[in-house]
Amino acid sequence: MIAAEDTVLVLLxxxxxxxxxxxxxxxxxxxxxxxLGLHVAVALEAIPFKRRVVVTSPRCAINYAPHGFRxxxxxxxxxxxxxxxxxxxxxxxxxxAAAVLxxxxxxxxxxxxxxxxxxxxxxxxxxxxxxxxxxxxxxxAVFARPHFDTLxxxxxxxxxxxxxxxxxxxxxxxxxxxxxxxxxxxxxxRELVHAPEALTLPGTRRYDRLS
Numbered sequence: 001m002i003a004a005e006d007t008v009l010v011l012l013x014x015x016x017x018x019x020x021x022x023x024x025x026x027x028x029x030x031x032x033x034x035x036l037g038l039h040v041a042v043a044l045e046a047i048p049f050k051r052r053v054v055v056t057s058p059r060c061a062i063n064y065a066p067h068g069f070r071x072x073x074x075x076x077x078x079x080x081x082x083x084x085x086x087x088x089x090x091x092x093x094x095x096x097a098a099a100v101l102x103x104x105x106x107x108x109x110x111x112x113x114x115x116x117x118x119x120x121x122x123x124x125x126x127x128x129x130x131x132x133x134x135x136x137x138x139x140x141a142v143f144a145r146p147h148f149d150t151l152x153x154x155x156x157x158x159x160x161x162x163x164x165x166x167x168x169x170x171x172x173x174x175x176x177x178x179x180x181x182x183x184x185x186x187x188x189x190r191e192l193v194h195a196p197e198a199l200t201l202p203g204t205r206r207y208d209r210l211s
Contacts, residue, residue, distance in 0.1 A: 128167030
């Protein structure tokens with residue numbers, strides 16, 4: 001296994017939210033009484049990472065610093081989506097980390113127990129371990145240090161998909177790996193977990209039925 005103490009958490013929070021509409025950043029949207037993009041940061045607070053880094057954009061209004069994160073602003077996340085990965089991995093490399101955990105801020109149901117399972121499954125110095133819903137691999141994913149150079153060569157909208165597909169996959173409940181790309185997906189998630197916003201925000205199906 002790769003220890004959490006040797007791993008840098010990189011939370012990617014600079015996406016353009018193109019499918020969400022003109023809201024600035026979907027991560028600012030309320031979910032269970034806190035911003036959508038803050039849930040992963042809070043869920044992983046107790047894990048003793050070597051360092052926590054969030055790559056964010058000027059559109060995201062969340063203050064991650066009080067949650068122990070070094071904040072890196074990406075001004076080119078729209079034109080070069082992979083630049084967020086490069087920025088985060090560069091921070092991990094500078095810290096001398098044995099591995100980096102890449103997580104997405106629009107996946108609000110990821111748990112600490114699952115992340116520990118990913119780290120436990122990283123059984124070699126060059127491991128790649130990704131999450132899976134039983135059908136396809138996806139973040140969060142652990143990349144050992146030998147892959148840092150490759151991650152820092154990614155460009156455009158190219159992600160780490162090839163590395164992830166070739167790595168080891170840890171299956172968890174599909175509901176834990178829900179990512180939110182559209183207003184409809186956020187509304188469905190609110191209804192799934194009985195979030196108060198499903199009843200109190202104008203424009204949601206349940207609010208409109210009750211009003």
